[in-house]
Amino acid sequence: MEKSTHQVSSHLPLQQFVAGAVGELERLHYSRRTLARYRAVWRHLIAFCHEMSLEDQYSYELAEQFRTAYQMYEGECLNSRQGWRRHIVFALKVLEDFARDGHIERTVTDMQKIQVPAPMSTTLRDYELYCRDRRHLRTTTLRERMREIAIFADFLGSRNITFFDQMPPADLCAFVTSQHRLAAKSVSRIVSDVRGFLRFLLLRGILQQDLSHVLPVVHVPRDATVPSVWDPELVIRLLEVVDRTSPKGKRDYAILLLACRLGLRASDIRTLTIDDLKWGNGHNRG
Template sequence: LAKRFCSTYQIRADECLNSDQGWRRNIVVSLKVLERFAHDGHIERIVTDMQKIQVPAPMSTALRDYELYCRDRRHLRATTLRERTREIAIFADFLGSRNITSFDQMQPADLCAFVTAQHRLSAKSVSRIVSDVRCFLRFLLMRGILQQDLSHVLPVVHVPRDATIPSVWDPEVLIKLLEAVDRTSPKGKRDYAIFLLACRLGLRVGDIRALSLDDLKWETATIEVRQSKTLAPLCLPLTEEVGEALIDYLRSGRPHSDHREVFLTLNAPFLPFREADSLHWIVRHWKAMAGIHFRTPQRYGLHSLRHTLATRLLHEQTPFQVISDILGHATTASTLIYAKTDVETLRTAALNTEEMRHV
């Protein structure tokens, strides 16, 4: 019935909406909530309302100490630190709902109940939450707040490594996307340069977002960045195509600003993109303008353009080590996942079913 409803109203998850059609964007999510209500008999917020989280006062000191420990001793990135402290705060709020006011009152049954309460989440999400809580329990043991190691009580949530196939764009579809960009407008100039950095150089979204004017080495025709994910330096060639797009944006599209980030918002006060912005909306806008509809459902954010570059290089028989260097991977193990997307090469490794039957 839900599928018929979406079909009748021609609702697509990736459609580009006008300002008066915002209600359509919530339809798919609303139907999923309704499905959970029909199954479980109650409704839960999809995103935890952190303003309603209540951490018992005796636990607050330990949380602040753990945050400082992760920042100063573990040197976690700001985004990782925020996510981890958020999950621990939710964990502390859960303990509070079970009348536990200090961490030394925890019992194995409380940990099991917390993990069970996450059953609506995907295995990958539960695995991350359990890992965060396990690290926190070890911190409490190290500080003497816990007298016994409870980390082993938490289950190991098995998530198959590299079980998914990266989403990639067909070459002709990618060309169609780039051709749809209006390069006469400031928005088009900016977005076109962003697209090329992703699909020609394979830069991560975080590195594109934080790209500084100082990272553009015009005299050596290179882009030199410190990767936001690994903090390792990365040097990439500033090709003529990418260089011309950047120059066009910097000269005719970028507003005057004291900010050193290359890419800024289009409206005053012309700020850099927010740290958590995936820039997915940029792809969605020009994908809709190009009238692109994929044959099968797939991801189509900026990261998929990075996947597309890796797949193209692999199809051109580029060595894995070279691809790994271009993408800024710490090891080639992370690059091997792209072998799954090179279907034509995989065909050569397929077994002959007739031969195998005789064997």
């Protein structure tokens, strides 16, 4: 990937530092609309720095103070003049990357450049069939999961690993670290997908030990998503309309029950296996 030919110091005056970040986005051919969103956040950051009489240069502490002062709170409705606040989290993350690396890279992976090592291809096809026929994943979910696994396989190939049973635990952590430019929520989803794939490799005997626990836990900030509470009557109505006469309907009903009655998160439900169920602790209510 093309990188900038110069390094920009975060010790420059804040306005000059931001101008360098804007130049990086222009180099990467970001759309005019996207550039306007970043510029709006960064313009308010500069104004905040001056209003608070803070040191005139970028720092993580400045970004955190700005985030705390202007981040959206639960249930808040923004008017047209405050719309820039929706983009604070990611705009600040881009600045943090720029301060650390001296350049900015697009977070979208060009899948045409992804190369899965040939010996891994059959395993990936088997996993895709397993997710479709045994896990009954929706087409869009399956496509996204296989995309992440292909990126994982390409990463291993870049480290001269062509068989899944060759990968050392250290490379699993290195893969997660390589995703640092993504938002925490995205990294958490990727880790969950890779963890499920590692369990599949163990199930098929390709791995001799469970490596899923080696993957680090990604902590998603509490304000990354807005929590919601559903009215009990609405939950009952939702469960009643599920068609439980088909295998897909029964699956959907079970997922809803896990979420509504046990409070499991989507990531927990997605990685749930038969082995996680403690049948011996159940009670037959006949």
